[in-house]
Amino acid sequence: MQKLKGLRVAVLAADGFEQVELTIPVKKLKREGADVSIVSLHKGKIRGMNLLYPGRKVTVDATLQEVKAADYDAVLIPGGFVNPDFLRQSALAQDFVRDADILNLPMAIICHGPWVLVSAGLVEGRKLTSWPGIKDDVKNAGAEWVDEPVIRDRNWVSSRGPHDMLAFLNGMVELFAEKMPEVAIRVPPQVEAPRKRWPKLLAGGLASAALGIGARRLAALR
Structure with missing residues (x-):
């Protein structure tokens, strides 16, 4: 299911x-039935990295000029050295x-x-983890930094890096799944039109009309 x-x-x-921090979670989300959109700063494609080496490109589905947060039910922010620095x-x-x-x-x-959240002024008083190299940035912004594979704090789930990927995927799906009752309300089950009834109704109407015409003709003959 x-x-x-x-x-x-x-x-x-x-x-x-970071290549695997986008591609692996996206594959997991799609396998679980999510509708995933890559939202970026510009149209076209964006380049991934494998640590210090260029990776594959992915296609941008929408730019930040075209969409707003309310268009979505959840957010995923992958890392990498450069990506969050551009975003922040x-x-x-x-x-x-x-x-x-x-x-x-849920994010x-x-x-x-977390660099993006730091620059947006969101981490003060929050509990999260990150790549250890930005621990001081997170702490200096007022957050509680924890050296654990995955940390859940209200609507956020965070992980340190690719070595925590399995825990991150499980935490992400668990968090995002809590949003599903709202999604069910937003997207009610489609009700198919009673297509099979129309021919019967039409046939019945024609039959009634024919009987009425026949009765009038009989009356005229009498």
């Missing part, structure tokens, strides 16, 4: 995203994650991804 069928997930990413410098990206948090959208953040 697909746990996230119909869930609209925005993957907030830019050039320089974008006022649109900061507004997107602020609005997502105001809407209480899954991994590796350097």
